[in-house]
Amino acid sequence: MNQLLKLNQTVQLDNGASCTVQAFLGSGGQGEVYRADLNGAAVALKWYFPQQATPEQYTALQHLLKIGAPNANFLFPLALAPAINNTGFGYVMPLRPANYKNISDLIKRRIELDFSQLLTATVELTDSFLQLHAKGLCYRDISFGNFFIDPDTGAILICDNDNVTINGTQTTGVIGTPRFMSPEIVRRDSNPNSDSDLFSLAVLLFYLLFLHHPLEGKREADIKCFDLPAMNQLYGSQPLFIFDPNDNSNYPVKGYQDNALIYWAIYPQFIKDLFMLSFTKGLNDTHSRVRGSVWRQQLLRLKDNIIECACGAENFYDFVQFKATRQMQPCWDCQKRLQLPPRIRIKHPTQEMTVVLNSGTQLYPYHLYPNRKNELRPAVAQVVQHPQNPTIWGLKNLTAEAWTFTENNAVKTVAQGQSVTLTTGITLNFGQTQAEIRI
Numbered sequence: 001m002n003q004l005l006k007l008n009q010t011v012q013l014d015n016g017a018s019c020t021v022q023a024f025l026g027s028g029g030q031g032e033v034y035r036a037d038l039n040g041a042a043v044a045l046k047w048y049f050p051q052q053a054t055p056e057q058y059t060a061l062q063h064l065l066k067i068g069a070p071n072a073n074f075l076f077p078l079a080l081a082p083a084i085n086n087t088g089f090g091y092v093m094p095l096r097p098a099n100y101k102n103i104s105d106l107i108k109r110r111i112e113l114d115f116s117q118l119l120t121a122t123v124e125l126t127d128s129f130l131q132l133h134a135k136g137l138c139y140r141d142i143s144f145g146n147f148f149i150d151p152d153t154g155a156i157l158i159c160d161n162d163n164v165t166i167n168g169t170q171t172t173g174v175i176g177t178p179r180f181m182s183p184e185i186v187r188r189d190s191n192p193n194s195d196s197d198l199f200s201l202a203v204l205l206f207y208l209l210f211l212h213h214p215l216e217g218k219r220e221a222d223i224k225c226f227d228l229p230a231m232n233q234l235y236g237s238q239p240l241f242i243f244d245p246n247d248n249s250n251y252p253v254k255g256y257q258d259n260a261l262i263y264w265a266i267y268p269q270f271i272k273d274l275f276m277l278s279f280t281k282g283l284n285d286t287h288s289r290v291r292g293s294v295w296r297q298q299l300l301r302l303k304d305n306i307i308e309c310a311c312g313a314e315n316f317y318d319f320v321q322f323k324a325t326r327q328m329q330p331c332w333d334c335q336k337r338l339q340l341p342p343r344i345r346i347k348h349p350t351q352e353m354t355v356v357l358n359s360g361t362q363l364y365p366y367h368l369y370p371n372r373k374n375e376l377r378p379a380v381a382q383v384v385q386h387p388q389n390p391t392i393w394g395l396k397n398l399t400a401e402a403w404t405f406t407e408n409n410a411v412k413t414v415a416q417g418q419s420v421t422l423t424t425g426i427t428l429n430f431g432q433t434q435a436e437i438r439i
Contacts, residue, residue, distance in 0.1 A: 120154030186236030394419030
């Protein structure tokens with residue numbers, strides 16, 4: 001590999017600081033990436049190949065620096081590194097920690113996540129792109145290669161942000177990754193924008209939840225030569241959702257595309273309906289694509305409705321199904337009927353939400369505080385076991401603010417670090433919201 005920079009080379013930055021090249025990390029289509037030292041902190045330094053170091057790219061980076069990262073999940077440029085001897089240029093960005101793995105490792109089963117961690121990742125993804133689009137930007141290239149996940153927590157990081165542009169601008173450069181691009185981008189009918197981002201995001205979410213591509217069913221299985229014309233037809237000119245309710249000609253092939261069949265049966269209808277919309281009307285009507293705010297809200301709802309079976313498998317509480325049958329569904333793994341655990345019903349001024357209270361379940365600011373509905377952390381409450389009696393469970397206050405609850409017509413206080421026993425009928429007051437415990 002022909003490395004553009006030398007080890008121990010000092011690179012001047014446009015903010016007056018300098019960094020020292022420490023190690024070569026890898027290269028891609030645009031340039032090479034190095035680990036560098038910036039005033040004692042480890043950072044990543046990307047240096048462009050000469051043919052990619054265009055004035056347009058430099059101007060785009062200057063604009064990104066002015067706007068700033070939408071949130072901490074984006075490994076956004078921190079400073080520019082002007083040309084050395086008139087050869088290329090680069091920029092520094094936060095260095096990805098070693099514990100973060102590429103999302104493709106999850107799809108290929110090199111790493112395993114439970115549903116709670118997985119849904120944390122999907123929520124962080126949708127929230128991040130909601131904030132990116134709110135800044136008037138589009139990402140252009142949502143795909144496996146640009147996202148990393150912490151297998152222990154589900155936290156995500158987003159890289160390759162130098163391709164981010166102002167939404168709706170006519171720009172050259174990357175237009176997306178095959179199999180993730182929206183049909184209009186595949187057909188070259190449009191330039192990348194926030195609407196095409198939403199399609200690519202839906203594909204990525206489908207991969208994460210179902211371990212399969214939403215358009216690869218019988219039609220993909222029947223293709224003998226998977227060449228460019230075949231790809232253009234499958235993803236561009238004639239796309240068809242594998243679970244299209246009005247056309248089953250692209251239904252997954254049993255024995256070949258089993259992931260889609262297995263996981264489609266596990267999730268509640270409300271989340272499947274979003275994918276139905278994304279990949280039926282949303283294939284060609286860009287205004288019908290699911291917005292980031294809707295994905296975020298419904299994925300949080302899905303995460304709140306995880307039920308732990310006695311066998312250890314995670315399932316989902318389907319309230320609509322339970323209301324219709326008054327029975328819990330069987331566990332997808334052991335096939336024994338699930339037992340409904342305690343729930344907390346939280347009343348916001350404009351909505352209500354129900355959270356299933358498993359062992360260790362945590363509540364977050366968006367649960368309890370209407371004016372903090374965009375805050376996904378830190379935890380403000382947690383289900384804990386009684387230290388002397390393991391049959392008793394409580395909800396522990398992790399905040400500095402005291403709660404109150406009513407029991408036997410008496411008002412009691414739950415201070416920081418204290419717990420309230422999970423008992424049917426208890427009404428909790430969190431200040432801005434009220435909640436009722438149900439067993």
